């Protein structure tokens with residue numbers, strides 16, 4: 001429970017109401033309180049009744065930043081394809097204008113923050129699959145729990161309109177107290193049994209890979225990432241809580257995310273950072289080139305060494321390094337990266353990995369960097385435009401948010417985006433899982449098919465499948 005003096009309740013209510021009336025538009029009031037340690041999953045679960053469909057969850061691989069949002073105090077959304085990054089940024093900044101922010105803590109990820117993402121390709125024809133998510137969709141939560149370097153903060157966001165009176169403030173305080181009283185560790189979280197599991201047109205997908213390989217040998221295309229879908233039907237409704245809990249336990253070294261919209265939930269455990277911005281420093285990741293994990297330590301090492309020296313995978317990886325380096329050099333004074341890739345070992349798969357650090361000017365916009373990078377050749381291809389056009393033309397899958405940038409931006413304009421892979425879309429009793437792979441001129445369709453099968457595994461396991 002957070003206790004607030006009666007006079008303060010009146011004062012803050014008055015402040016919000018007066019400014020909203022004065023300016024004739026909605027005004028944000030945001031306040032941050034330090035909290036005792038709280039289990040992040042229990043916070044997400046506590047929102048299950050009242051905020052179902054309006055929750056998000058985020059954890060970075062180092063667990064330095066865990067964010068859980070409940071309720072929607074404001075939504076930024078658009079299906080406008082052109083300039084979408086710019087428009088979201090503009091709306092975010094204008095929403096923050098003239099707001100009251102009571103935050104004495106100088107840490108990223110607390111206070112007003114928007115969470116959400118961008119679809120992979122807003123120009124791709126839409127299907128029913130992603131009808132619950134706009135091409136650009138961000139939520140500013142009502143309540144945000146931030147666990148930053150082990151310290152826990154609760155942000156409460158209130159929107160005052162000119163029609164509100166000062167009782168709005170006390171109503172939200174009451175709602176917050178009820179929420180805090182309802183925190184509990186849910187027990188017996190279980191996913192229902194899988195009734196059917198269908199790969200969507202696997203033979204056709206392999207043929208598409210073969211067709212693209214032929215084109216790659218002729219140029220100018222050098223790489224195209226092709227993705228496919230696995231559709232699952234369960235015996236009863238799949239609860240996001242249960243899947244999240246499994247991903248949290250099973251994939252500690254990944255970004256764990258869940259994003260609800262109108263009853264559907266986009267969820268996953270991605271190893272891939274697109275970009276993180278912390279003041280003038282930016283961090284990105286080149287991740288491409290894959291091989292399975294070994295059954296024994298020895299076999300695992302041999303597989304890792306094979307990957308580090310495999311020409312096809314090195315080329316596939318090199319395209320990503322080339323593009324990310326170039327994109328960041330356009331906005332940063334300095335870009336630092338190692339000459340050779342390292343290995344990133346996840347539970348089911350190992351990748352070639354090159355970390356990138358950049359130093360930018362103080363006013364560099366995070367969303368502008370996202371725009372410059374997305375899609376990197378780890379999800380699109382090279383050259384970027386031609387590859388995305390090719391995907392639009394030949395891929396059966398409606399990727400929606402899969403492979404897009406997903407993450408958060410705080411009111412100081414710091415934040416982080418992951419590439420939303422190793423993910424799935426939960427829709428009641430059904431779920432779609434997505435996986436892609438980088439196709440280069442040396443690719444073999446059967447091998448790429450098996451690589452995508454490996455990439456389904458994290459989500460499949462979390463959903464109780466094999």
Ligand SMILES: C=C(O[C@H]1C=CC=C(C(=O)O)[C@@H]1O)C(=O)O
Nearest residue numbers: 288289290378421435436437438
């Ligand atoms: C497109 C995916 O992975 C990308 C990231 C790492 C390795 C990749 C690869 O080796 O093909 C992909 O570029 C996916 O997981 O769906």
Ligand SMILES: [Mg+2]
Nearest residue numbers: 289290437438
């Ligand atoms: Mg690959």
